[in-house]
Amino acid sequence: MVVGQRVFLFQLIVVAVLVLNHGNVHGLKLGYYQKTCPNAESIVRKTTYGFISRAPTLAAPLLRLHFHDCFVRGCDGSVLLNSTKSQAERDAVPNLSLRGYHVIDAAKSAVEKACPGVVSCADILALVARDSVSMIHGPSWEVPLGRRDGRISRLSEALANLPSPFFNITQLKQNFAAKGLNVKDLAVLSGGHTIGTSHCVAFGIRLYNFTGRGDTDPSMDPKYVAQLKKKCKPGDTTTLVEMDPGSFKTFDEAYYTLVTERRGLFESDAALLKDAETKAYVYQASVHGSTFAKDFAASMVKMGKVGVLTGNQGEIRKHCAFVN
Structure with missing residues (x-):
């Protein structure tokens, strides 16, 4: 009987451990550096500020940098x-316009001075992306930490x-699903386009040669097309447009209002009106006082967990541009 009780107790412990591990499946947690580098988050926030x-316009590139990181290798x-x-x-061509590496x-560098070799x-x-958005009056969110740096x-x-900015709704949904992100995450994270600029080349085809016949994209507001043509000439690769x-x-809901008015800049923005769920979210989020800020925070936390390396995986790089 005693042996049986011990076996049962052992089984309970194993189940409890499995449940705990599943609950922290990503190996990330809030306050991860509390003992090893207690000022890490405040140092990053001060540097970002x-x-x-x-230069408040740096917020968009820094948010984009995090997004582009998470979608490739996690x-x-x-x-x-x-x-x-x-x-x-x-x-890679989609990343040639990335900036903000110096931040x-x-x-x-500031964190390394305080705690060498500790913070990835x-x-x-992930922290800089959060801090830069909140500093331009966008939402803030708690960032679970413990990511390790990849070597590849x-x-x-x-x-x-x-x-791609040229993706249709089917391609977008497949792309996000491959990262464990659902259709609502797609609609919500697209709202990041409420800040920042784009080169004309990312949407020029919609203005001048949509089907290869020198036509414009019929899903785009003609008045908006006329405005954009004044800024972007055919083949323009340098001009930036808001x-x-x-x-x-x-950081506000204005992006969604533009999409409802057929003034989304990219094909991928316009594509949000081609699916019942994303379209419903676009119209809901276009109303002032919507849940967009709260939703964006939740989707950013979710995206920040995609494919992370934890524990003994990867490394803690000494310099972000080089493996150790």
Whole structure:
């Protein structure tokens, strides 16, 4: 009987451990550096504020940097690595317009002075993305930490995994689903386009040659097409256009209003009206006082857990652009 009780007790312990492990399946947790680097988050926030206070428009690129990192190999800081003998993610065409690396480097340098070899570049990137959005009056969210840095970065994987501004709704849903993100996450995270700018080349085909016959995209408001043509000439690769005209520095619901008015800049923005669920969210979020801010925070936490390396996986890089 005693032996039977011990076996039963052991089984209970095993089940409890499995449940605990499942509850922390990603190996990330709040306050991860509480003992090893207690000031890590405040150091990153102070460094980020130093840049955003001088250049608020950096918030959009820093948010995009985190997004592009998580969609390739997971949130492992691989987008930060420089090319070596083989080309890295940051040299893929969709990433050539990424910027804000210097902010991550500055935050890493400041954290390294306080706690050498403790805080990963992947965690710093996740924190900087959160802090930069909240500093321009966007939502804030708690960032579970404990990510480790990857050692691999491949240009080909960036091309294969990043969602394109030319994607239709089917391609977008498949792309997000492959990362464990659902249709609502797609609609919510697209709202990140409420801040920032885009090069004309990312949407020029909608203005001048949509079906290869010198036509414009019929799903786009003709008055908006006329405005964009004044800014973007055929083949323009340098001019920048506001993603959310008149409000591109402010994190708000205005993006969704533009999409309802057929003024989304990318084909992927317009595509949100082609699915019942994403369309419903677009119209709901276009109303002032919507749940967009809360939803965005929740989807960012979810995205920040995609494919993370934890425990003994990967490494803690000394410099974000190089493996140790």
